Amino acid sequence: MSTPLTYKNAGVDIELGNELVDNYKDIVSSTFNPAVLNPLGGFCSLYDLSHYNLKQPVLVSSTDGVGTKLRLALQWNNHKGVGIDLVAMCVNDLLVTGAKPLFFLDYYASGKLDKTITLEVVQSIATGCKIAGMALVGGETAEMPGMYHNKDYDLAGFCVGAVEKSEIVNGSDITVGDTLIAIASSGVHSNGYSLVRKILESKPALEDDNLDGRSIKDILLTPTKIYSQCMQALHQAKLLKGAAHITGGGITENVPRFIPKTFAAKINTGSWDLPPVFDWIKTHAQLSLDDLRITYNCGVGMVVCVAKENAQQALTLLAQHHENAWIIGEMVENTQGAQVIYTHE
Template structure:
């Protein structure tokens, strides 16, 4: 029947945001799950956090003569794909916090607060809640407050089941006590703090090794499985480093992330100084040996891609080295003396290696 006959065709049902792939109700349920998690991380400086348009945090000026705010941001990279493959989302949030707070604390700053950005194609509340629970736990380990974040549901930009993470951390330090490498001098001792695994770096290469070797993630590996070993969360060094900085003059600290020791340690060394390190000072954890063998990766490439068992490096004066090591160990860290700072020379490399790896 034509429209001219006088009949009116039924009107189509009006579209909703859910029809477009965005579930507002799911987002609200996630916020309700987040509130008690964030409450566990609250610090006295937090005036208002989850639920507002912005978080309010008081700067504790009474504790500082010349306070400096120190900020850092990072993500987790393709380790997210391993978490998705294993269906484990409860530790990846710890990685996110660690990658940010470890960068802040090496400057001598105490982490104050943290925010996250969670982007996905379709919000799966249970998985997202696991991720945020990990973020909250990471904040507890670091001593900083989870004050807010953003959950973005973007159908069409992300495939179903995919999500990405970014983190943002702000800390505070006394300007006169900033750790920036300017105090490093020949004779200083270089200490290395153990990592918990690959942390959140090099996973594009790790996934290529898994693909090339055909390795089974469920296969036994040490006391766990290969998959669980590779998914182990990044170690958070904030409390141990802050305890050290309170007692010892730390000349420099470097978070060993992508690029390994050869790329990260030079970032905190003066141009006239070089770190001369002993390859045999520590034993590579089995997971790094496995990666090297399964992927046929040369030692140099391993050292410039992974942390190879050293997640943090600290430089202190020789007379303070034994005390610094004892303080770090008392805080729960495993520590090795990696080497010393020497004059670089006109054409010398900032990191020089001696001995054989073990």
């Protein structure tokens, strides 16, 4: 039996305990909102966009998976957070456009379906959807013995949101002097686990490590943070000029995805302390700091750009949503060719 896992998202402790809901439909339908027009069991799902009164609605979509973090969930028989990871990896990408998450679909495939594991995963996906404020309207659960070994499984997710066409966030109004704000990650999130697994395979005793009073197993299986509430609040306050979800590639590769080519992000690495788990990875994988930064989020789950004069307002709003956020840098002219410049001040 896997152990309970407590997950903090936007200041709320979510207990992912051992109690399971026996009825799959009850789990999924608990995420529904008035825009969901039909119950589960049909060939497709119907969702009423008119519920949101958008004048020129633009649909925004994203798809992703959890990656090899699933191997650790299987190895340690703890599947209570991977569904949150799945939702987070999809919805956080969607949020950077200013979109409101609407609904989610999942794909779950296993060599041999195990009821306990399946319900844990589905319950976790539903929990993630509730945190994100969207409906889990359906999905596919497949038993594929020729493709997966025994209880091994894989997950994929599909997220759809909507944004008013005139309010799409795309970085087009970014200027020199704008402030960059970091929003803390909850840990490693869902990238770089192939390397983590190599560390543990080469040094099995490290599974018993503790960092700051927490087991390394608990730390590594902590779900990816979902930034739905705070990102929508920034957008609704008309503060958001651009944003990057910091996934594989780290700050180095993800921040340039939202800034104009003529600008660069000047990042002050002295503005935050590297969380212990990343120092643990760096030490045991013998990574350089540059390699660490290009592989992991290093404690930063989201970077947002706001006008300099709005920086304090943005920080106050983020604090109200129980997010750990700080000024990480500013926009400068791109005179060096690189769109991310690291300094230490």
